[in-house]
Amino acid sequence: MCDCACTTHAASARTPPPTDLSMESDALLDALRAAVGPAHVLTAADGADLVAYEQDWRRRHRGRARCVVRPANTAEVAAVVRLCAAHDVPIVPQGGNTGLVVGGVPNASGTQVVLSLQRLNRVRALDVDNLTLTVEAGCVLQAAQQAAQAAGLWLPLSLASEGSCTIGGNLATNAGGTQVLRFGNARDLCLGLEVVTADAQIWDGLSALRKDNTGYDLRHLFIGSEGTLGIITAAVLKLFPQPAARLTAWASVPSLAAAVALLGLAQQALGPALTGFEAMNAFAMQLVARHFPALRPPLPDAAPYAVLLEVSDSESEAHARERLHATLADAIARGSVLDAVVAQSLAQAQALWHIRESIPLAQAQEGLNIKHDISVPVSRIPAFCAEAEALLQQAVPGARLVNFGHLGDGNLHFNVQCPPGADPAAFLAAHEAAINTLVFDTVRRYGGSISAEHGIGGLKADLLPRYKDAVALDLMRRLKQALDPRGLLNPGRVLTAGG
Amino acid sequence: MCDCACTTHAASARTPPPTDLSMESDALLDALRAAVGPAHVLTAADGADLVAYEQDWRRRHRGRARCVVRPANTAEVAAVVRLCAAHDVPIVPQGGNTGLVVGGVPNASGTQVVLSLQRLNRVRALDVDNLTLTVEAGCVLQAAQQAAQAAGLWLPLSLASEGSCTIGGNLATNAGGTQVLRFGNARDLCLGLEVVTADAQIWDGLSALRKDNTGYDLRHLFIGSEGTLGIITAAVLKLFPQPAARLTAWASVPSLAAAVALLGLAQQALGPALTGFEAMNAFAMQLVARHFPALRPPLPDAAPYAVLLEVSDSESEAHARERLHATLADAIARGSVLDAVVAQSLAQAQALWHIRESIPLAQAQEGLNIKHDISVPVSRIPAFCAEAEALLQQAVPGARLVNFGHLGDGNLHFNVQCPPGADPAAFLAAHEAAINTLVFDTVRRYGGSISAEHGIGGLKADLLPRYKDAVALDLMRRLKQALDPRGLLNPGRVLTAGG
Structure with a gap:
């Protein structure tokens, strides 16, 4: 077949041959079973319960897979891709299925093959002198963290879902988390990749x-690229020496502007x-x-905002404590901080983080709500929040803002609950689209x-043309066309078919 | 014209129309003069001295430009690209022309237009709270460093050529330098780009x-991508708070293995x-x-290797000094370091760096030599160097190895001088190709x-098919075809036309 990216070829390649579809279907399943073993091709017809593969983490979407294939190694992944391509069948790569934007589950058509990477879960190598860890895509993040820790090292990628998300998914979605301020996003922790391409080549x-x-x-x-350009099967990750001490502090601040000032002060001092x-x-x-009365903030919550600071010190706990105290005292003297406490033990530190991490659950208890995952330059956070909140109150008086997140990265989860006493479902039905647009x-x-x-996944792909630079979108489409001209990898995700 | 990447179209697009070439030539020059002003289109025919644009930094190659165009802003860059594309004329983007792999000068054909970014040299914005600097591509690195410094901030990209290299070139070649260990390569310091594409769109x-x-x-x-996929016209760079103190130490070590051990120790402790x-x-x-008797190493040079360590401390000079002394004392106790000194003043620190930075000049004084810019995993440095040096001695007994570089990044300049008394030019003629291969x-x-x-530039493009993974090369060619299907941007660099 011609290698070029010409759309005429792509279109003709997509037209199915006039064969009996049920035969065709069996032929693919038989070939997949031969490639990875019958036990690792799951279908509903065979009585397998596919909900864990077909439904997304937030249960917003339940798709239907033609089958779920669980290859054991990179060669088998390539074989699965080769077979699906030969049968012109789209593939949805899947890791721990903890994504938040409906990017790793099949659509409702029943034609897509879910390619689960979970059996590729080995730690291939750990190089202490080079500070690197080589892991397969299906390795659970926590297992990778523990492999590093066992060697006295630190993999500083930390997410709420770390007990079940996988390295492949972390990289495919460029996961963030709570340590981006110092170590960057998942991409910044990766030195190398192994990838199976859309035409079943293995890039080492x-x-x-x-x-x-x-x-x-x-x-x-x-x-x-969220599995739309190739399938990540393994990665080399950067490690760091474990710090001698980690400390957590909680500070009440009079405003978001004061929180930004505290950030600058802390970055300068620490x-x-x-x-x-x-x-x-x-x-x-x-x-x-x-909703969680046992989780008591360490300071009265009358202040408009609270900030959680984490310090990782390569010297000693005493040194970290002295530096953190000095920084907070300075911030109090400057008026950026109203009051502050530093955790005296690991248990106290965990309790402070627990408050922060319980916000999404408390929101769920309070009722349905509108979630966002936005970023603006750190310097513009106060003005952005003031303007967005004013517009929100204008649109839906009484709507309640749950504003929290990774302020150091300019990343906030600017979430909205209905006005007090209103019906959450009716509120969402009436206002979700308008509030998102606002x-x-x-x-x-x-x-x-x-x-x-x-990420974008299936949830925000339709929004991209409105919010992404048109030239960027054009370039993205050209890249997709270059690397997956037949559109077999995770179709409709990130880029929609038409738009 | 069809947007697809089909090679048939590309080939037909490249065939020049049967017009009078001198007319064609004038038409392009006239149009370029109209676009950027006559003073900013330089030609040899008009008596301009183009050597600074046509000859590479190391004077290995002198090309011939059809003209040198110096647009003043992004819109003018796009206009130049549009005109060159309309006339099917290749473009060589150029910054400070300090590259080391013949990637920014025209070939000998006289058909290529050099697009100099030097007039796009403004600092567009500095955001203290967001720790970002927005600069144009032609801004000299040192000017960008100084803009950061004037705001009390730090742009931690530092190269020997910082007084004349430009940000656009630094990013186009993903420059390294002496602070990669902590801050990564140039790419890791960049948050955003403005780029003119091969079809003259501006990506903001x-x-x-x-x-x-x-x-x-x-x-x-x-x-x-070395100017082969698009032309970088501006960038947003990450800044950092200036450290309270910077200290430099010099340590004699008994072996490369000891140097690697010292690195691990220092990373753990500091x-x-x-x-x-x-x-x-x-x-x-x-x-x-x-060759520079005034530059005296602070310790006797009998040790096989010396290491230069730099510490940047956010606390104080006293603190940095105490930590560095403790680390070196520990390393001496473990046998990783034979002896060490810490600079007592900025002048002493600069003198230590001066020794390190004078190695290439001393090599030049000693005579022609063979230069490399290689990296291997840090953990494999000792074994790699032992094996490569043994093979070198086997191939050319007496050849002298000048081994130095950014050991913390696994990056060495594994350079070779001829045996004592041999003729350097004859040595190069006889052995350069074989030693490179070895x-x-x-x-x-x-x-x-x-x-x-x-980078690769024109110097190593022919080597790439031998040393780069074949799948990676295939993917690279597809990307080039997707973003520059007519091959107008820096042709023959990174990827050769055929290979």
């Missing part, structure tokens, strides 16, 4: 090099030792207090992103 | 966001405060002493890179 890019300027950076192209900087508004804390339009005016860390 | 990707997961990472695709880790062998130091083949066996920080 498992470089463990800090420097390699021999051509285009394929690694960063596959990372964050440098790279500042590894986390989260913020939450008073209403977020009230929701946690209401928030996203304001994000755009402030030079921000409508998806800071969760 | 000047994002100042730490997190943005809305589609494929175009930024990293253009960075490091964490992210360790911002530089350079190594050089005894012969490199002897060459400096021979070194690069060994690099490949150790999972390394034949170009760690300098």
Whole structure:
């Protein structure tokens, strides 16, 4: 077959041959069973329960898979891709299925094959002197963290779903988390990749090099492409020495502007030792207090915002404590902080993080709500939030803002609950679309992103043409056409078929 | 014209129309003069001295430009690209013309237009709270460093050529330098780009966001593509608070293995405060002493290797000094370090760096030599060097190895001088190709890179098919075809026409 990306060829390749479809169907399943073993091709027809593969994490979408294939290694992944391509059948790559934007489950057609990477879960190598860990895509993040820890090292990628999300998914979606401030996103922790391409080639890019300027950076192209350009099967990750001490502090601040001032002060005083900087508004804390009374904020929640700071010190706990105290005292003297406490034990630190991490659950207890995952430049956070909140009150008086997130990265989950006493479902039905538009339009005016860390998936693909630069979208389409001309990898995700 | 990447179209597009070439030539020059002003279109026919644009930094290659165009802003860059594309004329983008791999100068044909970005040299914005600097491509690195410094901030990209290289060139080649250990390569310091595409569109990707997961990472695709996929016209760079103190130490070590052990020890003890880790062998130091007697190493150069450590401390000089002394004392106790000194003043620190930076000049004084820019995983440095040096001695007994570089990044300049008394030119003529093959083949066996920080350009494009994974090369060609189907941007660089 011609290798070119010409649309005429692609279109003709997509036209199915005039064969008996049930025969065709069996032929693919038989071939997949031969490739990976019958036990690893699951179908509803055979009585397998596919809900864990077909339904997304937030249960917004339940699709239907032609089958779920669970290859055991990279060669088998390539074989599965080759067979699906030969039968012109689309593939949905899937890791731990913890994504938040409906990017890793099949659509409702029943024609898509779910390719689960979960059996590719080995730690292939750990190089202490090179500070690198080579893992397969299906390795659970926590298992990778533990492999590093067992060698006295640190993999500083940390997410709420770390107990079940996989490295392949983390990279395919360029996951964020709570340590981006210091270590960057998942892409910044990756030195090399192994990828199965849409035409079933295996790219061995498992470089463990800090420097390699021999051509285009394929690694960063596959990372964050949400399984639409290729299937990540393994990766080399950067490790760091474990810090001597980690400390957590909680600070009440009089405003978001004060929180931004505290961030600047802490970055200046603590440098790279500042590894986390989260913020939450008073209403977020009230929701946690209401639904989880055992989780008590360490300071009265009358302040408009609270900030959680994390310090990782390579010297000692005493040194970290002294530096953090000095920084907070300075911030109090400058009026950026009203009051602050530093956790005295690991249990106290975990309790502080628990408050922060319980906000989504408290929101769920309070009732259905509208979630966002936006970012703007850190300097514009206060003005953005003021404007977006004013517009929100204008649109839906009484709507309650649950504003929290990774302030140090300019990334907030600017979520909205219905006005007190209103019916959450009716509120969503009436206002969700308008509030999304209001928030996203304001994000755009402030030079921000409508998806800071969760990705696009199927959930936001339709929004992209409105919010993404048209030239960028054109370039993205050309890249998709170049690497997956027949549109077999995770179709309709990130880029819609037409738009 | 059809937008597809089909080679038939591309081939027909490349066939020149049967017009009078001199007329055609005038038409392009006239149109370029109209677009950027007559003063900014330079030709040899008009008596302009084009050597600064046509000759590469190391004077290995002198090309001939059809003209040199110096647009003043992004719109003019797009106009120049549009005109060249309309006339089917290839473009060589050029920044400070300090590249080391013949990637930014025209070939000998006289048909290529040099597009100099030097007039796009403004600092567009500096955002203290967001820690970002927005600069145009032609801004000299040192000017960008100074803009950051004037705001009390730090742009931690530092190269020997910083007084004349430009940000656009730094990003197009993904420059390295002496602070990669802590801050990564140039790509890791970039949040957003503005790019003129091969079809003269302007992509405004000047994002100042730490997190943005809305589609494929175009930024990293253009960075490091050496002007073959698009022309970078501006960028948003990450800044950092200035450290309270920077200290430099010099340590004699008994072996490369000991140097690697010292690196691990220092990373554990100093964490992210360790911002530089350079190594050089005894012969490199002897060459400096021979040709620059005023530059005296602080310790006797009898040790096989010396290491230069740089510490950047956010607390105080006293604190940095105490930590560095403790680390070196520990390393001496463990036998990783024979002896060490810490600079007592800025002048002393600069003198230590001066020795390291004078190695290439001392090599030049000693005579013609064979240069490499390789990387392997840090853990494999000792074994790689032992094997490569043994093979070298076997191939050319007495050949002298000048081994030095950014050991913390696994990046060495594994350079070779002729045996004592031999004629350098005859040595190069007889052995350069064989020694390159010997070194690069060994690099490949150790999972390394034949170009760690300098890029491919025109110098190493022919080598790529031998040393780059075939699937990676295929993917690179598809990307080139997708973004520059007519091959007008820096043709023959990175990827050769045929190979």
